[in-house]
Amino acid sequence: MITNQPSPRPLHESLVTDLNTAFPDAFPPINFKEDLNEEQFAAISAPIGPVLVLAGAGSGKTRTLTYRVAWLLTQGICPWEILLLTFTNKAANEMLLRVENLTGIPHYKFWGGTFHHIGQKILRIHGESIGINKNFNILDASDADSLLSEVIRNFDAQFFRNTDNPKSRVIGEIISYARNTCSSIEQVVKEKYPYFAHLLQNILLFNKNYQDLKKKRGVLDYDDLLEHWLSLLENNSSIKEHLQHQFKYILVDEYQDTNTLQSKIIDRMTPYHKIMAVGDDAQCIYTWRGANFENIMTFADRHPGTLIFKIETNYRSTPEILDLANQVLEHQPANAGYRKELKPTRRPKQKPYFASASDTKHQAQFILKRIKGLLSEGYNYSDIAILYRAHFHAMDLQMELTRLAIPYQITSGIRFFEQAHIKDLVAQLKFAANPADSTSFFRFACLLPKMGPKTAEKLLQLGVESSKKNQTSLLKALEHESIIKKVPATAKDDWLDMIYTLQDVTENIHKLPPKDITSIAIEGWYGTFLRSLYPNWQSRQDDLQSLIGFATRFDNMQEFLAQLVLLNSETSDRAADLNEDNLRLTTIHQAKGLEFPVVFIIGLAESLFPSKRSLEEDNLEEERRLFYVAVTRAKDELYLTHPRLSFQGGPPALLSPSRFIQELSKDAYQTLSLPNSYY
DNA sequence: AGTCGAGTTCTTTTT
DNA sequence: GAACTCGACT
Numbered sequence: 237m238i239t240n241q242p243s244p245r246p247l248h249e250s251l252v253t254d255l256n257t258a259f260p261d262a263f264p265p266i267n268f269k270e271d272l273n274e275e276q277f278a279a280i281s282a283p284i285g286p287v288l289v290l291a292g293a294g295s296g297k298t299r300t301l302t303y304r305v306a307w308l309l310t311q312g313i314c315p316w317e318i319l320l321l322t323f324t325n326k327a328a329n330e331m332l333l334r335v336e337n338l339t340g341i342p343h344y345k346f347w348g349g350t351f352h353h354i355g356q357k358i359l360r361i362h363g364e365s366i367g368i369n370k371n372f373n374i375l376d377a378s379d380a381d382s383l384l385s386e387v388i389r390n391f392d393a394q395f396f397r398n399t400d401n402p403k404s405r406v407i408g409e410i411i412s413y414a415r416n417t418c419s420s421i422e423q424v425v426k427e428k429y430p431y432f433a434h435l436l437q438n439i440l441l442f443n444k445n446y447q448d449l450k451k452k453r454g455v456l457d458y459d460d461l462l463e464h465w466l467s468l469l470e471n472n473s474s475i476k477e478h479l480q481h482q483f484k485y486i487l488v489d490e491y492q493d494t495n496t497l498q499s500k501i502i503d504r505m506t507p508y509h510k511i512m513a514v515g516d517d518a519q520c521i522y523t524w525r526g527a528n529f530e531n532i533m534t535f536a537d538r539h540p541g542t543l544i545f546k547i548e549t550n551y552r553s554t555p556e557i558l559d560l561a562n563q564v565l566e567h568q569p570a571n572a573g574y575r576k577e578l579k580p581t582r583r584p585k586q587k588p589y590f591a592s593a594s595d596t597k598h599q600a601q602f603i604l605k606r607i608k609g610l611l612s613e614g615y616n617y618s619d620i621a622i623l624y625r626a627h628f629h630a631m632d633l634q635m636e637l638t639r640l641a642i643p644y645q646i647t648s649g650i651r652f653f654e655q656a657h658i659k660d661l662v663a664q665l666k667f668a669a670n671p672a673d674s675t676s677f678f679r680f681a682c683l684l685p686k687m688g689p690k691t692a693e694k695l696l697q698l699g700v701e702s703s704k705k706n707q708t709s710l711l712k713a714l715e716h717e718s719i720i721k722k723v724p725a726t727a728k729d730d731w732l733d734m735i736y737t738l739q740d741v742t743e744n745i746h747k748l749p750p751k752d753i754t755s756i757a758i759e760g761w762y763g764t765f766l767r768s769l770y771p772n773w774q775s776r777q778d779d780l781q782s783l784i785g786f787a788t789r790f791d792n793m794q795e796f797l798a799q800l801v802l803l804n805s806e807t808s809d810r811a812a813d814l815n816e817d818n819l820r821l822t823t824i825h826q827a828k829g830l831e832f833p834v835v836f837i838i839g840l841a842e843s844l845f846p847s848k849r850s851l852e853e854d855n856l857e858e859e860r861r862l863f864y865v866a867v868t869r870a871k872d873e874l875y876l877t878h879p880r881l882s883f884q885g886g887p888p889a890l891l892s893p894s895r896f897i898q899e900l901s902k903d904a905y906q907t908l909s910l911p912n913s914y915y
Numbered sequence: 916a917g918t919c920g921a922g923t924t925c926t927t928t929t930t
Numbered sequence: 931g932a933a934c935t936c937g938a939c940t
Contacts, residue, residue: 324929352930377930396934403934458930524928626927686940688918724918802930825928847927862928916940923935 266306266338272299279512279545280304284311284485286509286539288532291516292578293561293868294552294831301487301514302334305346308485315341317484320348321502323493323522325803327829328353331489347483351498355461356798362468362475371670371794373455374801378654380457383675384408387445391438402432411443415459416526418496454672462497469504480507490828491515491535495526509539518565518576521825521862524855548579552831555580556587557870560904564864567899568857578868588867588874590897591908595881595888596839600633601914602877603836604640607819610834610873617643621820621832623866625847629839630821637819644819647826653800657766657776658783662800664757668741669793671710680762683769684731686724695722711739733761750796751787758784824866835870837863840878841891863896876905 269277276296279289280303291297301320308318320335322328328350332343347354359368375383385404388395395401402410410432414424421443425436432439450457456464469476486506488494491513494502502511513535520529536542550558558578565576593599607620624630630646637644652658663679670676674696681692695714703713713719715735723731737760745753757763758780766780767773790796820832839845846859867874878893897905 350930461930521928525930628926686918690917823928849927858928919937919939921936921938924933926932 266303268303268307272296272303273547273549275545275547275549276300276303279547280307282512282543282545284308284313284510286506286536286542287512288491288535288539288542288544289512289514290532290544290546290576291514292546292548292550292576293516293519293865294550294578295547296549296551297514297516297547298331298334298489298829300547301331301489301512302338304487304512305335306339309339309341313484315345316347317482318346318348319354319483319486319505320346320489321351321354321486322348322489323350324490324826324828325350325353326826327489330829350802351501352458352461353798353802355465355501356802358468358479359456359461359464360794362472362478363464365472365475366464366468368456368464369454369670371454373666373670373673373676374461374798375450375455375457375675376654376801377458379455379675381405381408383449383453383455384411384442384446386675387449388442391441391445395438401435402429407439407442410439411446412459413526415463416495416497417528418500452672453674454670455675459497462501466497466501466504469501476504479505484510486511488513489515490519492517492520492529492532493522493527494531495522496528496531497526499528499531503538506539509541511539516576518568518861519828519865521828521858521865523858546576548576549581550578551581552871553578553580553868554582554585554872556585557867557874560588560874560900561864561867563900563904564860564867564896568860585872586906587903588870588876588905589908590876590878590905591910592878592880592893593910594879594912595883596629596632596879597636598910598913599838599877599879600636602910603633603838603875604636604642605914606836606875607642615834617817617819619833620836621822621827621830621834621869622836622838623822623824623827623869624838625824625845625862627823629844633821633838642819643816644821645816647820647822652779653803655776655779657770658779661754661757661762661780661783662797664738664741664762665753665793666797668738668745668753669797671742680734683765684724684727684734687727691724695719698722709742711735711742715739730761730765733765737761745793749787750790750793751784753793754784754787824862827869828865831869831871833871834873834875835866836875836877837866838877838879840876840894840897841880841882842894843889843891844879844882845894846896860896863894 268280272280276299279287279300289300291300305318305320309315320331322331328348332346332348335341335346336343356374359372360370363372364370381404384407388404388407396403410421410424410429413428414421417424421440422436425432425439450460469479483505486502488502488511492515513532515532517529517532520527536544553561558580562577591602593602603622610620611617622630622633634646660680660683663676666673666676677696678689678692681687682689698719699710699714702716702718703710706713715732720728720731737757740760741753741757744756763777763780766776770776787796790799843851845863846856850856850859876897878891878897880891882889882891
């Protein structure tokens with residue numbers, strides 16, 4: 237929370253608006269001028285036209301967006317005529333929450349969410365005009381990967397046997413990158429994967445078959461949610477005009493992270509340039525997913541009359557931390573972006589610390605020791621965050637934390653909705669909602685004994701044929717004697733249980749709310765079957781129960797299922813975790829937009845951060861920006877740690893300190909020398 | 916032919 | 931830990 241200003245004061249000038257007239261139940265007076273600094277105020281009170289806000293880290297970016305929304309309301313725009321687009325779910329939630337807190341208008345009155353979420357919503361409403369069934373299921377990354385893998389195996393069962401061939405994930409990345417950057421697969425292979433040039437024809441074919449199979453099964457992957465949204469805007473002029481008039485103003489957060497596909501969508505949505513984009517090119521950290529910060533550099537060209545505002549006053553961090561952050565950017569190549577410098581407002585405190593540990597375990601011990609000290613200084617666990625480049629960099633730390641029973645919340649790693657048992661259950665719901673989605677069917681059917689992909693496919697195939705011939709539903713056909721005969725003997729009982737549960741779910745899927753449907757599924761076959769599958773079935777069953785809790789938020793099955801896939805960043809926080817006093821462990825990507833009094837950045841060694849792959853692929857600038865994002869999360873204290881030895885993967889490797897440390901001037905930080913052992 | 920279990924290797928980042 | 935390989939078992 238940015239707390240640079242006092243809480244709202246009484247009326248002041250004409251812009252202080254008591255919206256009680258417009259929203260009688262909902263709106264406390266907002267004193268725009270008092271609540272914002274000059275830079276921010278200028279931006280939020282700009283005319284209703286194209287606005288680009290270049291916002292440095294910690295400068296009150298979200299605050300500016302939030303107040304812009306409130307200001308638009310004072311100009312007579314209604315909440316449902318405002319579209320708020322963000323990049324991650326976390327940012328979307330934060331944004332909507334703050335809008336609600338400021339304006340008193342419930343967040344669901346606005347159109348707000350991630351690009352994918354809004355795309356999904358628009359396609360549910362208008363998709364049929366471009367041949368998309370309203371019932372479409374959404375594939376998450378691993379679903380999409382298995383589908384592609386299936387396609388490739390169908391083409392050539394031996395393809396993956398040849399270890400020179402890329403894994404399905406890599407092929408999926410190529411396809412996805414092409415789609416997100418609106419370029420051809422030929423081009424992507426040529427420029428980014430020249431060593432697969434000989435496979436180009438194969439990849440093109442895999443892509444075609446993959447797109448066809450998705451269509452056949454009535455499923456969309458993440459990229460489809462954007463691509464079809466764009467094609468709606470490009471191919472159906474009546475819907476295009478409808479959408480263009482529906483939204484009187486569009487606000488885009490983290491604009492620097494938009495890719496070509498997204499920026500095209502935005503441009504098509506705003507022919508009258510009623511748009512505010514907020515971003516910071518120095519924080520662009522998604523180029524690997526096609527983000528193109530050229531979008532922010534050329535925004536004004538594409539939206540004539542753009543007013544550009546810079547907000548650079550930083551309320552978050554101490555001058556020492558900002559000095560270090562500014563130094564990071566100084567090492568960017570000269571033409572890297574808009575010049576900027578974060579201007580401190582806080583009093584000087586201590587310099588950031590740098591500590592070199594003998595290995596990752598030693599690093600973990602140092603951090604724990606230091607945290608103990610911080611607690612005695614009056615900090616809480618929840619004031620402290622530990623940031624890292626990749627999940628596995630925190631493994632030793634996790635072990636130590638567990639050993640010492642220190643409460644921590646990890647916002648990465650295995651996510652709640654990605655756990656096997658959750659996905660198993662959700663697959664049943666998805667199949668019931670859309671029986672063409674055989675991918676979902678295979679997922680849970682293959683759990684039965686002696687039932688692998690081949691057997692499951694054959695049985696489903698038989699079921700589809702018989703249901704066509706006898707004019708019955710697929711699920712009726714699957715319980716028929718002729719099919720049961722083909723089910724492996726040991727799986728027969730479970731097969732029937734499973735089919736009966738699916739029938740039960742299907743019958744009620746349009747009659748009962750999602751929470752009841754979910755509960756039917758849990759009480760049916762899977763709830764019991766689970767016990768034979770996992771030794772810790774008890775805790776997994778608890779997870780399923782909390783899925784019911786999640787379902788109560790929805791009154792429509794499609795929205796519920798869509799959110800399960802799109803919200804996969806909703807981590808395994810058993811709701812309670814949020815309020816408790818926990819240490820935070822998170823990747824830097826997921827920490828974007830957050831701030832903490834104390835931040836540790838760990839694993840600052842060559843080949844960890846910058847990562848090995850970025851060094852190989854020459855993506856150093858993105859790593860540097862990522863480091864900048866990490867540093868600017870800290871408010872009071874910043875610790876940078878370096879493990880000299882890594883035992884991860886094979887023989888121990890000697891690691892030198894990250895170049896991002898080495899290129900700083902020595903007076904930017906103070907070096908701590910650590911005792912050899914903490915025992 | 917297809918499934919299953921044991922053993923091995925390698926970990927980016929998110930919708 | 932998960933994703934993959936390989937060989938044995940039905």
